[in-house]
Amino acid sequence: xxxxxxxxxxxxxxxxxxxxxxxxxxxxxxxxxxxxxxxxxxxxxxxxxxxxxxxxxxxxxxxxxxxxxxxxxxxxxxxxxxxxxxxxxxxxxxxxxxxxxxxxxxxxxxxxxxxxxxxxxxxxxxxxxxxxxxxxxxxxxxxxxxxxxxxxxxxxxxxxxxxxxxxxxxxxxxxxxxxxxxxxxxxxxxxxxxxxxxxxxxxxxxxxxxxxxxxxxxxxxxxxxxxxxxxxxxxxxxxxxxxxxxxxxxxxxxxxxxxxxxxxxxxxxxxxxxxxxxxxxxxxxxxxxxxxxxxxxxxxxxxxxxxxxxxxxxxxxxxxxxxxxxxxxxxxxxxxxxxxxxxxxxxxxxxxxxxxxxxxxxxxxxxxxxxxxxxxxxxxxxxxxxxxxxxxxxxxxxxxxxxxxxxxxxxxxxxxxxxxxxxxxxxxxxx
Amino acid sequence: xxxxxxxxxxxxxxxxxxxxxxxxxxxxxxxxxxxxxxxxxxxxxxxxxxxxxxxxxxxxxxxxxxxxxxxxxxxxxxxxxxxxxxxxxxxxxxxxxxxxxxxxxxxxxxxxxxxxxxxxxxxxxxxxxxxxxxxxxxxxxxxxxxxxxxxxxxxxxxxxxxxxxxxxxxx
Numbered sequence: 001x002x003x004x005x006x007x008x009x010x011x012x013x014x015x016x017x018x019x020x021x022x023x024x025x026x027x028x029x030x031x032x033x034x035x036x037x038x039x040x041x042x043x044x045x046x047x048x049x050x051x052x053x054x055x056x057x058x059x060x061x062x063x064x065x066x067x068x069x070x071x072x073x074x075x076x077x078x079x080x081x082x083x084x085x086x087x088x089x090x091x092x093x094x095x096x097x098x099x100x101x102x103x104x105x106x107x108x109x110x111x112x113x114x115x116x117x118x119x120x121x122x123x124x125x126x127x128x129x130x131x132x133x134x135x136x137x138x139x140x141x142x143x144x145x146x147x148x149x150x151x152x153x154x155x156x157x158x159x160x161x162x163x164x165x166x167x168x169x170x171x172x173x174x175x176x177x178x179x180x181x182x183x184x185x186x187x188x189x190x191x192x193x194x195x196x197x198x199x200x201x202x203x204x205x206x207x208x209x210x211x212x213x214x215x216x217x218x219x220x221x222x223x224x225x226x227x228x229x230x231x232x233x234x235x236x237x238x239x240x241x242x243x244x245x246x247x248x249x250x251x252x253x254x255x256x257x258x259x260x261x262x263x264x265x266x267x268x269x270x271x272x273x274x275x276x277x278x279x280x281x282x283x284x285x286x287x288x289x290x291x292x293x294x295x296x297x298x299x300x301x302x303x304x305x306x307x308x309x310x311x312x313x314x315x316x317x318x319x320x321x322x323x324x325x326x327x328x329x330x331x332x333x334x335x336x337x338x339x340x341x342x343x344x345x346x347x348x349x350x351x352x353x354x355x356x357x358x359x360x361x362x363x364x365x366x367x368x369x370x371x372x373x374x375x376x377x378x379x380x381x382x383x384x385x386x387x388x389x390x391x392x393x394x395x396x397x398x399x400x401x402x403x404x405x406x407x408x409x410x411x412x413x414x415x416x417x418x419x420x421x422x423x424x425x426x427x428x429x430x431x
Numbered sequence: 432x433x434x435x436x437x438x439x440x441x442x443x444x445x446x447x448x449x450x451x452x453x454x455x456x457x458x459x460x461x462x463x464x465x466x467x468x469x470x471x472x473x474x475x476x477x478x479x480x481x482x483x484x485x486x487x488x489x490x491x492x493x494x495x496x497x498x499x500x501x502x503x504x505x506x507x508x509x510x511x512x513x514x515x516x517x518x519x520x521x522x523x524x525x526x527x528x529x530x531x532x533x534x535x536x537x538x539x540x541x542x543x544x545x546x547x548x549x550x551x552x553x554x555x556x557x558x559x560x561x562x563x564x565x566x567x568x569x570x571x572x573x574x575x576x577x578x579x580x581x582x583x584x585x586x587x588x589x590x591x592x593x594x595x596x597x598x599x600x601x602x
Contacts, residue, residue: 064442067468111472127471128524131531139532146476160468 035388050370055339063161071104072350074165076357081167084344087337092330093169099323101224102316103151108351109309112414114141120408121203140192147189169334179324193314200310201293209300212382214273222281223349239345259378268382269353271308286315302412339365376415433462434481438469438488445546445559449487455567460574471525484536490543497547498558
């Protein structure tokens, strides 16, 4: 089986709701000829149907792009519209946005770490089988996820596609007691998060590294809701410079555009990039957890991204506790954002990486243009590059083992198409 | 405590049947009402600790009969073994995971409404809208009295019911 000359691995369905994709690998002898992460989810035309809408609508409309990271869409949308209108939302309202974002990070990372990624390292086909043997571990994951959900519900009005976010702030801000009521479960979550890091640090990781240029926001705090874009290659530009620095190109096998730097270099965004570029801005507790887990100044093994996500859960819980401890309800739930003609850009750190929005407003305040660049499409080229190099060192494996390792390599990036990767069918084309 | 959980996306036509039932029950039943997207951890968080959880979801079936209601009863072990979803984490996984971590409701009842149109857009097709009303009426009786009316088509449940997303497989 392994000495065939031509091998083609096809994984037909990587996905369901949040995206649909497939994996295609073709090898000849010891050479990997082609690796494609096909994304065939039908294009959804959000950018087109945002045109003609009021400037107040993108946070609610774009939240519908994703059921796992709607807050990211809302935050990037608000930031871009507010920038177009020349309004800055900061102070307590800014802190509340950050708190809401912490809830999403906790929920999204806990889902990925426990239900999607960990089974790979422990030799289980999925979370259910993991739970049979390690019930307390999965209970811990569910508990963490629920804490994130609760933050979303209290602050966002509901857990999925929150309804309380608006351009300028919120429709309603919580009373102090509504937030302090979360303190106890967040303290428990902090212990759970620390235990998560310790647990994941004991996994065995495949020996594999990459040298992609990392791109993440940088700010005076660990980046969530804003900052300046920086790269490990020394690039630095604001949200408004995104389209001068990053170009998207169409590739035949994907309905998602591939993003690259304007000079042609590929890059990677997400937890590995955030960590490498902002490690010193982690809270002392999160930094200590990272050090105990053996994460150095940067992490170049994508399989160890599960550790970085675990550290980011510690950070998000810690940050949520900090914000709640200092919270005093603001005098009003939002600031006015009167529309004006112009263009605004917003970039925030979705759980999976940099999420860019741009809106053009006409003189009547209606949108004349919109652009959305999500993290998974930015990472697609880097994921394929990883797969190409990863497969080349593992061609001795049989198709079954090789396919499994490829799926695992894709899950390293928690792509929005990851939720179903435990259910892949493999077709081997023996040409 | 009783909870009725509508599962689905009301921007995908008939996939909104579950949320529509939850909405139709507002103020009519002594139960907590919730809407979610079917992600297992969220489902488990909603039903854990409930005496009775009723999950209402839209499905596709073959051969199709839009508006038909399948009462999938309360056999959690059977539900968990059933391939409810084609290649994703779905209701069957939620039940299996809930069982594995001991976070199941006292009783679980799943009402699956067969849909016709799962395309983009708002609004149910007429037969599904009628089924939503029928399910809401049935649950109103059942949750306000000791009666446990069942749907005729419930016995036996069609063996090939799959959750809608399960049909979204690759061509």
